[in-house]
Amino acid sequence: MADPAPLPKRQRLATSAAAEAAALGPAAQQTAAPPLQQQQQDGQQQQPKKAKQVVMPTPVPPPTAPTDPAAWENAVLLIDKSKGWTSFDVCGKLRGALAALLRKKNKEVKVGHAGTLDPMATGLLIVCVGRGTKAVDAFMAMQKEYSGTLRLGEATPSYDAETPVEERLPWEHITDEALLSARDGFLGGVQQLPPMYSAIKVGGQKLYEAARKGKEVERTPRTVTVDRFDLWRDEADAQSVHFRVVCSKGTYIRSLAHDLGRALGSAAHLTALRREAIGEHRVQGAWDVEQLAAQIAEQRRRMWQQQQQAAGGEQAAAAAVQEQPQAVAEQKQEQ
Secondary structure (H helix, E strand, O other), X not given: OOOOOOOOHHHHHHHHHHHHHHHHOHHHHHHOOOXXXXXXXXXXXXXXXXXOOOOOOEEOOOOOOOOXXXXXXXXXXXXXXXXXXXXHHHHHHHHHHHHHHHOOOHHHOOEEEOOOOOOOOEEEEEEEEEHHHHHHHHHHOOOEEEEEEEEEOEEOOOOEOOOOOOEEOOOOOOOHHHHHHHHXXXXXXEEEOOOXXXXXXXXXXXXXXXXXXXXXXXXXXXEEEEEEEEEEEOOOOOOEEEEEEEEOOOOOHHHHHHHHHHHOOOOEEEEEEEEEEEOOEEHHHOEOHHHHHHHHHHHHHHHHHHHHHHHHHHHXXXXXXXXXXXXXXXXXXXX
């Protein structure tokens, strides 16, 4: 009699598993579950994770800083950054002032900004303090508005006036109509190449570090959105063009000026930039960082004086208590 044909592999595995379960007895059969079935049960038991809700910080508007130190536990500030300051400089100035007020070390005071402004740029910088730093990403995601000036016919390595002009091209042929026609190509979704002089990291190195060494690093274009791009010539200098831009997070205005120049068959670089708004927050309601730091320092001085006066009063009261028994004894001796 011929041997029976071998069972398929999947059927052999199922038969083997059933035999093992039978050998273990009824109790084991009830407790044992196939791996796939167990995974399905585990999946049904898992609850979906709730998204973390960020509590937006409390605004601290000018012209008067809060007198209660607790106000800085979850705060947001609008700062009108001056030219020459880095965003890090602004945070450092405020961190030092608040550390003195709250009697903490600098590293114990959380201060962070919601979007870098180049040293050459001025305008709105949102700074979060304390638990407010958890809302930085929410502010960074908001739409931005800028105003500024670009210069036609001249290109720089940094795309702005922070580095010397390295290329000059004819610009006199560019009419106002050509300017606006080229502008239309930069409205809506735009593929933008970040400038070499930027803090973006490629291969663990910041691009501006490579740029300062004269190296060119391959970058990946990023999609940004330009909702508004108004242009008008300077009345006294036709080579200078003023603009107003409303755009998404991550848009480099320097790259926008540079790319516009190339689209016109010439060159261009940024000579002035001011951030007017982030979301609904406008620079008109912003602090001067040095004035704010001075107010915080004055509050710290007043608090110190009040503490000294309170300590002096307590010492005087204690001295009076100590002198009272002696005065009573002297009165008895006189009697």
